[in-house]
Amino acid sequence: MKHEELALFGGPKTIDKKFPWPVYDEAEVNAVAEVVRGGAWGNPDCGGLVAAFEKEFADFCGTRYALACVNGSVALRLALMACGVKPGDEVIIPPYSFIATASIVVEANCIPVFADIEQDTYNLDPEAVEKAITPRTKAIIPVHFAGQACNMDALGNIARKHGLRIIEDACHGHGGEYKGRKLGSIGDAGCFSFQSSKNLNSGEGGIVVTNDDTIAGLVDSLRNVGRVKGGQWYEHHFLGCNYRITQLQAVLLQQQLKRLDSQTRRRNDNGLYLISLLEKIPGISPLTRGHGETLHTYHIFIFRYDKSFFNGTPKKDFAGMLAAEGVPSFKGYPEPLYKQQVFQKKNFMCYAIPDHVDYSGICCPVTEVACYEEAVWILQHAMLGSKEDMEKFAEAILKIQQVLNTGAM
Numbered sequence: 001m002k003h004e005e006l007a008l009f010g011g012p013k014t015i016d017k018k019f020p021w022p023v024y025d026e027a028e029v030n031a032v033a034e035v036v037r038g039g040a041w042g043n044p045d046c047g048g049l050v051a052a053f054e055k056e057f058a059d060f061c062g063t064r065y066a067l068a069c070v071n072g073s074v075a076l077r078l079a080l081m082a083c084g085v086k087p088g089d090e091v092i093i094p095p096y097s098f099i100a101t102a103s104i105v106v107e108a109n110c111i112p113v114f115a116d117i118e119q120d121t122y123n124l125d126p127e128a129v130e131k132a133i134t135p136r137t138k139a140i141i142p143v144h145f146a147g148q149a150c151n152m153d154a155l156g157n158i159a160r161k162h163g164l165r166i167i168e169d170a171c172h173g174h175g176g177e178y179k180g181r182k183l184g185s186i187g188d189a190g191c192f193s194f195q196s197s198k199n200l201n202s203g204e205g206g207i208v209v210t211n212d213d214t215i216a217g218l219v220d221s222l223r224n225v226g227r228v229k230g231g232q233w234y235e236h237h238f239l240g241c242n243y244r245i246t247q248l249q250a251v252l253l254q255q256q257l258k259r260l261d262s263q264t265r266r267r268n269d270n271g272l273y274l275i276s277l278l279e280k281i282p283g284i285s286p287l288t289r290g291h292g293e294t295l296h297t298y299h300i301f302i303f304r305y306d307k308s309f310f311n312g313t314p315k316k317d318f319a320g321m322l323a324a325e326g327v328p329s330f331k332g333y334p335e336p337l338y339k340q341q342v343f344q345k346k347n348f349m350c351y352a353i354p355d356h357v358d359y360s361g362i363c364c365p366v367t368e369v370a371c372y373e374e375a376v377w378i379l380q381h382a383m384l385g386s387k388e389d390m391e392k393f394a395e396a397i398l399k400i401q402q403v404l405n406t407g408a409m
């Protein structure tokens, strides 16, 4: 096979199909239209349709409380603050995540401490967490990366032993399960994003779930300008802000939530099938199903790429070829979070991070290899495809491998 046969260089695509996202029908359109016609678009007292959605989401997660807010980043920050952290406290996070997992720690006047991930799941490595603990550590934020459950038993044991809080970053984890329990419902609090790429979305939005009365009460107040239940409109008890969502978002989420479980099961089944296809390809290692997750959301399907089986072709070039073949895929994060300029230069604006904190010498080797060499992502909407689509994804990888190993440029 010659290079011209690759879609990137003008050849036919392996799969020429659109994978629609978001998925909706007249139910979403009618629900939003009804709110528009009703005129009550906002959510001044966090009541009405927002409260109705919160109740449904709490029931879905199996938690006592669910408190919606403007996005997943704010959900994480409010949950962290509500756990009672103080300025200068340390919070352990993985460096393989979206920037918000780290930036919200700084915004809460705490210090992000990076602990490496496991090579086979890309989730926070409990051993690395234990090594990162100091007398200043107050919380851990495990990210259920890509929708794969973290090792919550091991992390829970560490948290209990050292008196730490656990805030689950479940922004990829809507509807996923760990040993039969919904992701987000296991730690002190769990946080979700409803941004448009997420498996449950309303364009933007977020939510905190918890069983803890104090955390719920504080998050409720902080998202609503520091108001408290029974207080006056212009009475403010905490330093909050207006982080409320609208009723338009709430009804979209109510309709989307009805689709979530069947979509999650479809992605989960497709993921298992795709693993069985890809593990036969030399140089391709799908992440292993981790520590007792019963349902993986496959917000991202990740496989590890070994360029030595692809004629030394760098990952980013391979990822470009795969996307051109019609597989909705991407090379993932370009670098670990601590390598971002904001951390290297400590461009923290007015936030009070002590002078001794220095990210310039940090190295988490597994994360570095994941970013620079290995990780390739297939995106969640593609995981809603058919079994035949999964076969085409595998075929596209094999085609690239064959061309790179035999073709001449």
Ligand SMILES: Cc1ncc(COP(=O)(O)O)c(C=O)c1O
Residues within 6 Å of the ligand: 070, 071, 072, 073, 074, 097, 098, 100, 101, 143, 169, 171, 172, 192, 193, 194, 195, 205, 206
């Ligand atoms: C792992 C993770 N955490 C947090 C967030 C933040 O969510 P949002 O964009 O809704 O603020 C995201 C969003 O991409 C994410 O992927």
